[in-house]
């Protein structure tokens with residue numbers, strides 16, 4: 001495990017999607033309404049277009065390229081089914097959001 005600082009915890013808000021870079025890799029931190037924030041690879045599992053520019057309404061994230069739809073709580077693809085955003089371990093330490101992408 002090798003956690004890297006991403007941003008201050010105070011920059012995260014429930015219902016928001018926050019793009020960030022970790023060790024040169026683009027990620028998104030998605031915090032759904034009524035849930036908890038989780039870190040995911042930004043690249044869409046379809047054709048790798050960045051989900052950092054996706055449309056997130058607090059419940060679902062829609063990729064702007066071809067409209068795939070992901071669940072805000074799990075990153076699981078709802079349409080079409082059978083796909084999932086890649087999740088990374090995330091923690092909060094001393095007010096900093098830290099993510100571990102070493103399991104690549």
Ligand code: FES
Pocket residue numbers: 044045046047048049063064065066067068
């Ligand atoms: S790249 Fe995201 S739906 Fe095609």
